[in-house]
Amino acid sequence: MVVQMRCGCGACDEWAMVELQGEVRLQVEDSGAQPHELDLGEFCADQGSGKAAFTIGYHRLQGKEEKLKRPLAILEAAPDDGAQGARVLQVVGVIRRKFIFRDRPRALITPRDAATLRTKKKPGADFFAAARKKAKADSLQ
């Protein structure tokens, strides 16, 4: 089997990447929301210093932008080429820099509230608004 590799449209365009340690889990079990409608969190980055902050749920992450040691090409399977169903993998973009969050996440709520959250099926929207307000109050210095 032979798979051709090609540069697709926008192959040289630089994509962005955000890297987090561990995984992001849904607090809301079955809200019925589609994955692409989910609000992941609030992201803030400072162009000059390269520092970044990310608030996901009640966690706040500190990180920075880094240049990748070796670029990553993003591959996408292209529709078969017609001729004998030849398979093609296209480069659709390149990643040269990433925002990486390595520091341990900081909880913006007390441990008791966190325990409460874990027992509730669906936390109130005001819960997260309060957390975000607190995050905004801390500046990025």
Next chain:
Amino acid sequence: LEVDDALLDAIREGGVVIKGGDDDEAVLCTRDVTYAVKRVDSTNTMWLLRPGEREALVGGREDSVARVAAVANSHLELVEVAPRLERLRAMLLRHPYAGPDEAPDAAGLVGHAAVRASVQASDTQLSRALRQLGAFELDGALRVASSAYQHDVLNRLVWTAFSEGYELSAVPEVGVCEAMNKDEAVRSEMVRHVLLEFSEPDSDVLGGTWSLDLGKVATAYAAELVAEKPRWALDQLLAEWKERMPEGMPVSAELLRGLALLEPRKEAPDVMEAKAFCEAALPRAPAQRFAALFAERARWAWEDLGPYVEPLDVGTPDTKTDVLLMRYTRKIQPDADKPPLYGKR
């Protein structure tokens, strides 16, 4: 996929493929190099965002939204590897070409495209391997002649050239083809293959006229003799060898390098013996080859060892001759004024 700018350029130019059979580990081949493709898993989560989303991420307005287009927790890495040529040998040696009388067997024969699709090697590495195997195209299939038939055709070609009065440094292809076709049909592709195989490189500059590499031709005759009888008194070998070739062909111990080892006879040390030791019959993998070499002799002079080590170079960094010597041998210098010997590491 982890890349560098050189690889991106190669992909852009075309000619980069990923290939393999269902049970193979995938390889990525550029024109010249073969890489194994490895997947590296991470416990981290990577979110990928399209080019347009960057403005939203950095210094974006309060209400701007950056969309994650894809999630990944692994990437692919490339590690340069030696080309996997065993399959090529298996494919081509399954039905060696033994002449026009061979039983027609289209099932096992493969063309160049099929070989290229199936063998995990770059085009450059594949070409080199095909040249080393002496492969040629016949009726759309890649063939390797059986050594018996090839020698048979070479022998007839040499004697035909001699009897037609052709200079061996200027053998006309058309002339020999016609002459050889008269008595027993030899396919012109086969004649051309033998001419190509046994001529000086680039000798076909004049188009249709070939300058034979006499040493290479003579060595082929010696190979036949050594195959017939594994142990010869050297002078008997030289005499018989001379007999089988037209006058003027070179006959010398030096041409036996890679075919036989010259040693004084144990029972009669003043008689030099030629003992069959064929490079082509030794294992192809370096570790096994060196084991076989040191099983035959504990210490080797470079001039004897060279013909058995140099063919291991397949063009990758770890098969370069000096790298192999460093890895599998140690230098011994029993005599300060004599050249060093190589022993097992």
